[in-house]
Amino acid sequence: MYSTYPVKDEHPPDKGVIVPHVSIKHFPASLEEKQREDLVAAVTKAVTDAFGCADGVVSIAIEPVPEALWNDTVYVPEIVNRRDLLSKIPNY
DSSP states (O other): OOOOOOOOTTOOOOTTOOOOEEEEEEOSOOOOHHHHHHHHHHHHHHHHHHHTOOGGGOEEEEEEOOHHHHIIIIIIIIIITTGGGOSSOOOO
């Protein structure tokens, strides 16, 4: 189940609070609601374990990207051009 916390416009986090945000972009799979819930739960647990923060400060975006746009909107700008930030590099 998705969080019921309201999104607060223009509300910065309190100073010193760890606020991880995870962005997942994918193709061509479509996720069923249960799969999305399981993914969000697993990523939330991994992030809270790693950062030692509460799950209420974690935000997760899941964005399907059409395969025809993948190269121009994800692969080149986020994988090729930001390779120094990747913690896991794809093998394609």
